Amino acid sequence: xxxxxxxxxxxxxxxxxxxxxxxxxxxxxxxxxxxxxxxxxxxxxxxxxxxxxxxxxxxxxxxxxxxxxxxxxxxxxxxxxxxxxxxxxxxxxxxxxxxxxxxxxxxxxxxxx
Amino acid sequence: xxxxxxxxxxxxxxxxxxxxxxxxxxxxxxxxxxxxxxxxxxxxxxxxxxxxxxxxxxxxxxxxxxxxxxxxxxxxxxxxxxxxxxxxxxxxxxxxxxxxxxxxxxxxxxxxx
Numbered sequence: 001x002x003x004x005x006x007x008x009x010x011x012x013x014x015x016x017x018x019x020x021x022x023x024x025x026x027x028x029x030x031x032x033x034x035x036x037x038x039x040x041x042x043x044x045x046x047x048x049x050x051x052x053x054x055x056x057x058x059x060x061x062x063x064x065x066x067x068x069x070x071x072x073x074x075x076x077x078x079x080x081x082x083x084x085x086x087x088x089x090x091x092x093x094x095x096x097x098x099x100x101x102x103x104x105x106x107x108x109x110x111x112x113x
Numbered sequence: 114x115x116x117x118x119x120x121x122x123x124x125x126x127x128x129x130x131x132x133x134x135x136x137x138x139x140x141x142x143x144x145x146x147x148x149x150x151x152x153x154x155x156x157x158x159x160x161x162x163x164x165x166x167x168x169x170x171x172x173x174x175x176x177x178x179x180x181x182x183x184x185x186x187x188x189x190x191x192x193x194x195x196x197x198x199x200x201x202x203x204x205x206x207x208x209x210x211x212x213x214x215x216x217x218x219x220x221x222x223x224x225x226x
Contacts, residue, residue, distance in 0.1 A: 042216045042219055043216040045213065045215075058213075100146045100161060100203060101158050101161065102203075102214065105155050
């Protein structure tokens, strides 16, 4: 079945270490997004990519980096520069008839010890 | 910048009761999206509203967009335990169809059997 796969689902890291979260989709969608979710904060956009080899900063890009070398893949790296990296990270791609109909992965929960 | 405010933040209802969740925008909405999220999982698209006065229904869930296009409501009739989760409204921030959404902070719904 088509969908978005995020891995790992749970991740623990020590402070100061870089971490890469994987996001793969087989929906043939051009656009992909990374959101961060914190309790009581809703979803905040980190980075997005409308097409391969191109990506744009979202509202909270500092301390994060992405790449989009393939249409299917949009990995997110949480660097040591991110001051408060513990959060739930959601990857999405855009498709469907509705302009804003995003398809979401199951999320990755990162805990920095 | 545009902001979406949801109310209430949380809601506990008895099974079988009706309920309403509201989403208010600080600017005119060009597209309003409702999503549902189960705790620790990704978001599931429910429906999209674009035109002032528009109303859509899916099973026992009805969403409306007011005439001024600044407020939307989500109404659940005869709630069931399967309706429990977090409901989020989202809006396209540029008034276009880029899929670059902002989200409200969500409304947590619990349904008591």
